[in-house]
Amino acid sequence: MDAPWKMVTGVLAGVVVTALASCTTSPTSPSTPLVPPALSAGLLPVKHTTWSMSTNEYDTHLVPLERTGFVNTRGELVVDPVYVKYDMCLGPDREVLVVAQTNDRVDVLDGGGTVLASQQARLIACGPLPGFVRLYHAGADDAWVATLPDLAVSGLPLAPMAVAIDEDWVLMTLYGDDETWESREHVLVSRDGQRVAAAGGAWAWYFLAGPETMFSTGEWPAPASDDDTGQQGYLDQSGRWVAPPVFSSVRPFAAGFAAVSTDDTHSYFVNTSLDKVGGDYGMVDPVFFRSGSFAHVMAYTVRLPGPPGADDPPSGLLAPDLSVLADPATSRTECRQSYDVPQAACLVVDATGTWVITLPDGDKSGVAGEFTTVLSQHLVTTDDRTRVHNTATGVTFDIPAPFHVVGWWWNPGGDAFVMCESDNGLRMVVDATGAPTPFATVETSTITPDGTVYFWVLTGDDQGWVDTTGTWLYKEPRYQLTED
Numbered sequence: 001m002d003a004p005w006k007m008v009t010g011v012l013a014g015v016v017v018t019a020l021a022s023c024t025t026s027p028t029s030p031s032t033p034l035v036p037p038a039l040s041a042g043l044l045p046v047k048h049t050t051w052s053m054s055t056n057e058y059d060t061h062l063v064p065l066e067r068t069g070f071v072n073t074r075g076e077l078v079v080d081p082v083y084v085k086y087d088m089c090l091g092p093d094r095e096v097l098v099v100a101q102t103n104d105r106v107d108v109l110d111g112g113g114t115v116l117a118s119q120q121a122r123l124i125a126c127g128p129l130p131g132f133v134r135l136y137h138a139g140a141d142d143a144w145v146a147t148l149p150d151l152a153v154s155g156l157p158l159a160p161m162a163v164a165i166d167e168d169w170v171l172m173t174l175y176g177d178d179e180t181w182e183s184r185e186h187v188l189v190s191r192d193g194q195r196v197a198a199a200g201g202a203w204a205w206y207f208l209a210g211p212e213t214m215f216s217t218g219e220w221p222a223p224a225s226d227d228d229t230g231q232q233g234y235l236d237q238s239g240r241w242v243a244p245p246v247f248s249s250v251r252p253f254a255a256g257f258a259a260v261s262t263d264d265t266h267s268y269f270v271n272t273s274l275d276k277v278g279g280d281y282g283m284v285d286p287v288f289f290r291s292g293s294f295a296h297v298m299a300y301t302v303r304l305p306g307p308p309g310a311d312d313p314p315s316g317l318l319a320p321d322l323s324v325l326a327d328p329a330t331s332r333t334e335c336r337q338s339y340d341v342p343q344a345a346c347l348v349v350d351a352t353g354t355w356v357i358t359l360p361d362g363d364k365s366g367v368a369g370e371f372t373t374v375l376s377q378h379l380v381t382t383d384d385r386t387r388v389h390n391t392a393t394g395v396t397f398d399i400p401a402p403f404h405v406v407g408w409w410w411n412p413g414g415d416a417f418v419m420c421e422s423d424n425g426l427r428m429v430v431d432a433t434g435a436p437t438p439f440a441t442v443e444t445s446t447i448t449p450d451g452t453v454y455f456w457v458l459t460g461d462d463q464g465w466v467d468t469t470g471t472w473l474y475k476e477p478r479y480q481l482t483e484d
Contacts, residue, residue, distance in 0.1 A: 042111035043070035048081040078113035089126035155193035219253040254297035255320035259284040298359040338410040365391040375411040397434025416468040
């Protein structure tokens with residue numbers, strides 16, 4: 001089962017003055033909409049920052065006050081900036097709802113900004129299953145799981161360790177009244193409150209993006225770890241081990257296959273019958289994006305077994321069905337992705353040349369060997385980050401001196417914009433043809449339900465959302481009037 005499409009974004013509307021290079025406005029060429037489109041609630045967040053004077057016994061200083069509101073896709077402010085935090089949660093019918101908190105109240109908003117329900121509470125996070133949200137009681141530390149969109153008390157227990165296996169079942173660790181380690185129990189809990197004991201003291205182990213973030217792929221059997229031995233295996237829906245915990249690590253199933261490791265240097269794939277499929281690898285690493293509580297695997301980077309510590313060993317790329325996109329015996333592969341965007345790109349160097357493979361479609365484009373780093377699905381740059389090539393249009397352009405492309409991670413401007421900086425901290429943004437824009441920085445992006453991409457940008461005086469052509473959807477002053 002594919003994970004439900006959802007994209008969660010935040011707006012980092014900066015309040016620190018950023019120096020802006022002298023730029024002129026030029027038309028930009030639109031980028032291809034992200035495919036498949038990630039769902040949002042149809043509302044784009046805007047963060048307002050006002051300043052007030054605060055005086056204590058030592059000095060008087062400015063204190064920022066940040067509140068979030070929302071605009072619709074016509075650029076109209078439909079929700080006033082009154083919220084201190086928000087999340088975008090999947091409802092019971094997989095619709096995306098905005099759950100937002102004032103100081104002591106949580107509201108549920110639909111895609112038009114209408115408040116569907118309110119509760120005196122504080123927001124923790126969405127989940128653990130679609131149609132639920134975790135809340136604190138206002139003014140207290142006790143918490144509960146509420147249903148969406150009505151914020152009624154649900155039958156789901158609240159657990160510090162809880163991971164959705166699919167849209168109906170969550171694997172969680174519960175504690176007794178004394179809240180001791182010895183009182184813990186590991187159970188599968190359904191959305192209607194059914195509980196099934198998990199065999200062997202199993203608990204969820206879905207570290208795809210780091211130990212602080214856990215995601216499932218929505219497929220069974222479910223990865224789990226025996227907390228007595230630390231070894232890992234797979235559970236079925238009855239809570240029994242279908243693959244005993246004898247592996248050093250296991251990955252969630254995706255498209256019917258999963259990677260398992262016997263130690264740090266030996267991995268291979270199994271199918272849902274737990275039969276070995278294909279060869280042996282020294283490393284398997286999923287390329288994925290997050291979708292609510294779930295992860296959607298787009299490919300795997302793999303490395304053949306080799307001597308430990310070997311410099312620059314060959315590495316390849318496999319599709320989710322394990323078909324070969326880049327031969328691990330003869331290639332060197334490096335992939336980049338934004339975990340909240342349903343796309344990625346991999347730079348592959350082999351005996352035939354240098355290639356960019358876009359994901360999830362698997363399209364392959366040749367590029368000159370000088371380009372060594374992926375910026376987005378169709379943008380690559382050189383080692384010194386002063387030259388950019390667009391594989392979709394064939395355009396190659398130089399970054400104007402004294403600027404170079406910012407950073408080595410996924411470009412927040414997608415294929416539409418490239419963020420640049422100079423050694424002394426000046427910033428500017430160029431479009432997909434290399435022409436300067438009036439923007440100082442691109443902070444983040446979001447995708448509306450119809451697949452349209454918008455970018456949150458800053459200029460010297462303004463901030464707001466623009467489309468892929470650089471046209472303002474919504475614009476406001478970056479700095480609000482100071483409060484007394």
